[in-house]
Amino acid sequence: MFGEGILQGLYETARNFFGSYVDKDRLVTVQYPEERHQLPEATREFPFLLYDGPDPEAGLRCVACQICEKECPPRCIHIEKSKDKKPDFVGKQQFYPAVFDIDVSVCMSCQICVEVCPFDAIRMDNEYELSTSNRFGGLLYTKRELAKPNEYYRKIHPTEAAETDDRRAKEAEEAKAKAAAAAAAAAAKAAQVAAIPAVAANGATGNGAAPKPAEQPADKKPVNQ
Amino acid sequence: MTTVAELERRVEAGEDGLGDILEVSMGPHHPSTHGVFRMDVRLEGEKVVRLKPVFGYLHRNHEKIAEHGAYLSAIPYTDRLDYLCSMTNNWGYVLAVEKLAGIPVPERAEYIRVIVAELTRFQNHAGLVGFLLQDMGASGTPLMYAFREREKILDLFESLSGARMMCNYLRFGGLRVDCTAAWLEEVRRLVAGLPKFVDEFEALLRTNEILMARTQGTGILPRELAINAGVTGPMLRASGVNYDIRKVDRYGVYDRFEFRVPLGDHGDVYDRYMMRILEMRESLKILEQALRGIPEGPIMDPKTRLRGLRPKAGEAYGRIEAPKGELGFFLISDGTGNPYRYRVRPPSMINLTILEDMCLGHNIADVVVILGSVDIVLGEVDR
Ligand code: SF4
Ligand code: SF4
Numbered sequence: 001m002f003g004e005g006i007l008q009g010l011y012e013t014a015r016n017f018f019g020s021y022v023d024k025d026r027l028v029t030v031q032y033p034e035e036r037h038q039l040p041e042a043t044r045e046f047p048f049l050l051y052d053g054p055d056p057e058a059g060l061r062c063v064a065c066q067i068c069e070k071e072c073p074p075r076c077i078h079i080e081k082s083k084d085k086k087p088d089f090v091g092k093q094q095f096y097p098a099v100f101d102i103d104v105s106v107c108m109s110c111q112i113c114v115e116v117c118p119f120d121a122i123r124m125d126n127e128y129e130l131s132t133s134n135r136f137g138g139l140l141y142t143k144r145e146l147a148k149p150n151e152y153y154r155k156i157h158p159t160e161a162a163e164t165d166d167r168r169a170k171e172a173e174e175a176k177a178k179a180a181a182a183a184a185a186a187a188a189k190a191a192q193v194a195a196i197p198a199v200a201a202n203g204a205t206g207n208g209a210a211p212k213p214a215e216q217p218a219d220k221k222p223v224n225q
Numbered sequence: 226m227t228t229v230a231e232l233e234r235r236v237e238a239g240e241d242g243l244g245d246i247l248e249v250s251m252g253p254h255h256p257s258t259h260g261v262f263r264m265d266v267r268l269e270g271e272k273v274v275r276l277k278p279v280f281g282y283l284h285r286n287h288e289k290i291a292e293h294g295a296y297l298s299a300i301p302y303t304d305r306l307d308y309l310c311s312m313t314n315n316w317g318y319v320l321a322v323e324k325l326a327g328i329p330v331p332e333r334a335e336y337i338r339v340i341v342a343e344l345t346r347f348q349n350h351a352g353l354v355g356f357l358l359q360d361m362g363a364s365g366t367p368l369m370y371a372f373r374e375r376e377k378i379l380d381l382f383e384s385l386s387g388a389r390m391m392c393n394y395l396r397f398g399g400l401r402v403d404c405t406a407a408w409l410e411e412v413r414r415l416v417a418g419l420p421k422f423v424d425e426f427e428a429l430l431r432t433n434e435i436l437m438a439r440t441q442g443t444g445i446l447p448r449e450l451a452i453n454a455g456v457t458g459p460m461l462r463a464s465g466v467n468y469d470i471r472k473v474d475r476y477g478v479y480d481r482f483e484f485r486v487p488l489g490d491h492g493d494v495y496d497r498y499m500m501r502i503l504e505m506r507e508s509l510k511i512l513e514q515a516l517r518g519i520p521e522g523p524i525m526d527p528k529t530r531l532r533g534l535r536p537k538a539g540e541a542y543g544r545i546e547a548p549k550g551e552l553g554f555f556l557i558s559d560g561t562g563n564p565y566r567y568r569v570r571p572p573s574m575i576n577l578t579i580l581e582d583m584c585l586g587h588n589i590a591d592v593v594v595i596l597g598s599v600d601i602v603l604g605e606v607d608r
Binding site: 003004005006008009012013015016025026028039040041042043044067071072073108109110111112115116124 | 290294295297298299300301302304305366370373376377380383384385386387388391393401402418425428429430431432433434435436437531532
């Protein structure tokens with residue numbers, strides 16, 4: 001019958017319309033901004049820098065190795081290495097970024113920087129209400145705006161953060177054990193040397209304090225991390 | 226119908242009684258063209274006598290950017306080719322790199338690839354049908370239903386890869402992260418509900434008399450012309466050519482799944498519309514099988530180097546059946562860390578080249594419908 005198809009279509013429309021009052025599958029929108037969907041844990045928006053402890057300067061994990069700067073596809077990261085060094089979480093002396101800027105108006109949220117960083121220093125934020133009326137400065141984030149504590153990371157990506165924390169705790173322990181072993185070995189050597197003339201002993205104490213720190217722990221991670 | 230050349234000759238000769246030839250520039254900001262795309266249309270009355278597609282408004286220098294970056298850094302850029310189907314774009318590219326560098330892919334990764342690719346195909350086709358019906362005046366309703374289902378799929382993509390559309394999920398040699406059992410369960414639940422949606426979606430307009438009058442016999446693409454023009458994907462199959470790269474190349478693990486390749490016989494807009502609906506059903510079949518057969522295991526060989534990959538000098542062409550047709554990536558390596566040449570074969574651009582042949586002799590109002598049935602995304606056409 002002519003018109004049957006149209007009636008059939010109208011029936012479907014009516015079904016969907018009334019269904020949207022009772023069936024959650026037929027109504028997926030929410031009244032943003034009053035209501036919000038919960039974001040999945042994996043959600044990524046823009047990168048931020050992680051720091052441990054209370055001080056964003058001293059605890060910053062980034063060692064300014066500049067790998068992310070090189071790998072970032074649109075090259076929106078700008079890093080300047082420091083002249084001096086500060087100790088990292090295993091006590092090794094490392095550089096830190098004197099300048100670390102990300103231009104998030106260029107960033108394409110690809111997460112490549114996170115994937116290539118061997119020091120767990122950079123992670124993806126899930127903050128999305130970032131609009132600003134300042135076109136030039138407003139979206140250029142400096143080190144100060146980028147640094148966020150590890151607790152924040154644990155809050156937004158709990159699973160991932162727990163894994164990272166576990167791994168880092170293990171690495172720190174291993175490094176500590178290695179350092180202790182190295183110190184013991186050095187002490188033993190010093191004791192041995194101490195038996196012979198004093199000149200040699202002097203040299204030994206000079207070196208013994210700083211045993212070659214356990215090899216760079218991060219290097220042991222597979223390259224494709 | 227008079228040919229264009231003849232018509233132009235007669236107009237130039239100043240012949241009387243021809244009516245005026247009117248030149249209309251449709252686009253690039255016309256809301257009914259899909260994206261920033263312009264058609265230079267010449268009309269005699271309402272009839273189209275010449276149509277020139279003009280593109281390039283969205284050119285982003287994709288190929289050269291990829292040639293200046295490492296192999297890894299091109300993956301997020303491929304998301305932005307056909308921005309509705311980032312997963313399949315990733316796959317085309319990583320397939321080319323895997324061929325170039327001889328990288329093996331674990332089985333679990335292959336299965337997850339199939340799952341995300343078929344979900345992508347499903348949401349692309351649902352969206353396309355919605356847009357096509359919108360072009361014909363079914364304002365909003367079908368598109369809204371299509372986007373409602375698409376949103377559910379995109380939510381799954383987000384919880385898997387972190388982003389709804391720019392997934393950046395596949396890696397040469399595998400995937401970026403593994404999916405959880407809970408995620409697979411979610412997909413199973415979704416896939417179980419989708420056939421009902423397809424039924425409804427089909428019932429909405431399949432037998433609608435207005436739709437049939439508008440689409441049947443409109444924009445016919447003959448089989449030979451389709452083959453000669455290099456048209457691929459659902460458009461080619463709507464013209465009755467059995468060519469599906471999932472069947473021809475059997476890349477990935479597609480040889481393990483049973484599915485049919487739907488074929489049309491008229492090659493008109495209606496066939497192209499039905500082709501999408503039928504392919505959605507086939508995608509669901511593949512999804513069910515893949516979800517049943519997915520093995521445990523690694524998703525990436527730990528020896529695979531992502532950063533600093535330097536394939537031996539050589540060349541490779543990787544192609545997949547993207548929702549829009551054959552998506553190919555051609556790579557030449559000179560042994561350094563970035564490709565010497567990187568070339569994309571974008572299905573929607575090549576499918577668009579025969580637009581004029583399909584439109585000649587139709588009314589101007591049909592041009593929009595025919596364009597809608599091609600399924601283009603300008604991010605891919607212009608690159
Ligand atoms: S997310 Fe991607 S684009 Fe943004 S800073 Fe990181 S690497 Fe660069
Ligand atoms: S890769 Fe990591 S440690 Fe290196 S500069 Fe970037 S954020 Fe810092």
